Amino acid sequence: MAVSISIANVCTYGFTVLAARILGPHEYGAVAALMATLLVINVFSLGLQATGARRVSAEPQHRAEIEHELLRVGWLSSCVLGVLMLIASPLLEHVLRLEGVVPAVLIAVASVPLTLIGAQSGVLQGERRWPPLSAIYLGLGIPRLVIGVAFVLWRPTQTFAMVGITIAALVPAVVGWLALRHPDREPAAPVAAGAERRHPTRDILREVAHNSTALLAFFALSNADVVVARHALDNHLAGIYAAGLILAKAMMFLPQFVVVVAFPDMSTAANRRPALLKSLAAVGALGVVGIAGAFLLPGLALLFVGGPEYSEISDQLWLFAVLGTVLSMLQLLIYAVLARSGRRPVLLVWLGFAAVVGIGLHASSVLGLLGVVLTCDTLLLVALLVTDVLRPGRLDRAARDLPRSAAAP
Secondary structure (H helix, E strand, O other): OOOHHHHHHHHHHHHHHHHHHHHHHHHHHHHHHHEEEEEEEEOHHHHHHHHHHHHHHOHHHHHHHHHHHHHHHHHHHHHHHHHHHHHHHHHHHHHHHOOOOHHHHHHHHHHEEEEEEEEHHHHHHHOOHHHHHHHHHHHHHHHHHHHHHHHHOOOOOOHHHHHHHHHHHHHHHHHHHHHHHOOOOOOOOOOOOOEEEEEOHHHHHHHHHHHHHHHHHHHHHHHHHHHHHHHHOHHHHHHHHHHHHHHHHHHOOOOOOHHHHHHHHHHOOOOOHHHHHHHHHHHHHHHHHHHHHHOOOOHHHOOOOOOOOHHHHHHHHHHHHHHHHHHHHHHHHHHHHHOOOOOOHHHHHHHHHHHHHHHOOOOHHHHHHHHHHHHHHHHHHHHHHHHHHHHHHHHHHHHHOHHHHOOOO
16 A cells, blocks of 8 residues: 555656646646645545545445445535536636636546545445555556646646546546456445445435545645635746645655554554654654755755746745645644544634635745745644644543544444
């Protein structure tokens, strides 16, 4: 899993770097905003995956019922989300100042398979079927690099970049469909006729909604600045800022495997705090290495965010590495909240999002906007550490008050 996630992240990062080089600041700024939008609406997929993995792992004897209900919810929610995004495409065109409505429509189309794979991945993760789950992650990364770059080279526009991304999004959904239909898959016990349903659709939807809301808060926070940049700065500076965010996002997703490994331990009261502290230390150590590299070798770091065309940001790249490290720690804390079905810390994340948008819109330079975002995110990290690590008892009691069907195992 660590290898497949790393390859997927490297491929996604590779597409971003090559797209920035080929498209240039003006066109890439729009593509970065579209990618950030897609990442935000993809939180429902992550909510489906977290819900399915927790339920299948906790009650494998009811896998057949869980799989049936979860995939049903996955198909329904993916279609509904796609229609809603299609209706909202003219608004998205206006907000992101796109060259036309087609890129926004392609976002709506891509959201359907990307949401569905959340349900597929949740079942496979709960069954601990790591090879097919790894294949889904690889399907998310490799096709985006190959197909996406091919379309950008063919026509270096934001529209053709999104065509490549949309086609690539179909690959992991097909991989997941094949994995769940594979003849070597272990058979699941059928649901007895007339038996009481332990995992009704409404309970799954309720848990998915809670998990998705928490993840939405984080991804809205971590992607708000690229949208704010499109309004606070001119197109050129917005593209420069988006290039710096390539390094920040690389630093954010680099320790993603730590979250995967630590999540089971963070779900138990006895191991939760030690696992969280060790994970924070691991993420911090990786962050220090990345920050030092960007500070000592800014020319090399510049090659990874688009090359000489973005040279005016080379001296600030280490600050973007700091931002990415802070975001990776915030991501770990959000998953710690999901592991115990906590709710209250999510409100702090929404407050952080509001602060980034409200204050960031008044920024007039790349460094000014970066300073606003870094300050807001750091203050939020401190607040979550205080509420979630130093004072976990009250929050854990709140989690125990949730209905059993929504509580973490």
